[in-house]
Amino acid sequence: MNPSLITPGELAPDFELEDVNGNCIRLSSFRGKNPVVLAFLRGFF
Amino acid sequence: MRDHYPEFAIRGAEIVAVGTDSVSSFQEYWKREKIPYIGLPDPEKNVPRLYKQEVNLFKLGRMPLNCVVDINGRIRYVHFGSSMADIPDNETFLHVIDQINASSN
Numbered sequence: 001m002n003p004s005l006i007t008p009g010e011l012a013p014d015f016e017l018e019d020v021n022g023n024c025i026r027l028s029s030f031r032g033k034n035p036v037v038l039a040f041l042r043g044f045f
Numbered sequence: 046m047r048d049h050y051p052e053f054a055i056r057g058a059e060i061v062a063v064g065t066d067s068v069s070s071f072q073e074y075w076k077r078e079k080i081p082y083i084g085l086p087d088p089e090k091n092v093p094r095l096y097k098q099e100v101n102l103f104k105l106g107r108m109p110l111n112c113v114v115d116i117n118g119r120i121r122y123v124h125f126g127s128s129m130a131d132i133p134d135n136e137t138f139l140h141v142i143d144q145i146n147a148s149s150n
Contacts, residue, residue, distance in 0.1 A: 005097055006123050012114040015092045017063070017085040020075045025061065025083055031118040034059045035145045037138050039046065040098045040110035041064035042129055 012038070049135045050081045058142045059083065065090050065107065099125065113138060115145045 006013075016026040030036050046053070046060055053060055060082035064071065071086035087093065099108040109126035111133055122141045124133050 005125065006112065006120055008120050008123055010120050012112065012118055012120050013095045014118075015095060017087055017092065018068075020068075020072045020084040020086065025085060027061070027114070028118055030059055030114070030116075032116055034057050035116055035121075035142050036114040037046075037053065037058060037060045037142075038096075038112040038114060039060065039062045040093055040096060040107065041062055041066075042109055043065050043106040 012036075046082070046135060046138075047078065047080055052135065052139055053082075053142070056139065056142045056146060058138075061085060063087055063092050065093060101129065111138070113141045113145070116149055121145055 012027060014026065014028045016024055019025050027036065050060065062082060063085045065088055066086060067088050068086045071084050074080070075084045085092070093107065093110075096110060096112070098110040101108055106129060108129065109132045111124045111126075112120055113122040115121045121144075126132060
């Protein structure tokens with residue numbers, strides 16, 4: 001196992017991106033509110 | 046996950062999908078397939094890099110990577126796909142979310 005891989009228990013690295021509707025989405029903005037399922041897509045377009 | 050979105054929504058969970066395709070392909074796909082959750086195009090690949098999503102050896106694409114983040118912002122579950130089709134089923138995610146919700150009540 002690569003020790004640098006993301007592992008349970010650690011803080012999820014925060015990021016901010018624009019969604020398909022142009023809204024800024026910051027991962028940490030869900031803190032205290034919602035669990036988040038993060039799905040990294042394969043690239044299928 | 047699209048067809049099961051209500052099961053996530055009812056648990057207060059959000060689904061956030063990050064991909065490296067262009068903004069326009071993302072928008073088209075989201076519209077055409079009526080995807081109800083958040084789609085984040087990242088053609089610069091910064092976030093996949095941050096999360097160390099693996100690239101398929103044959104350059105056919107990226108390997109699937111799925112995480113569940115709890116309400117404290119901590120990784121609760123992580124799954125690095127070992128093949129292009131290796132994505133956990135919805136039950137797995139819902140189970141983790143139920144555990145998060147049970148422990149935060």
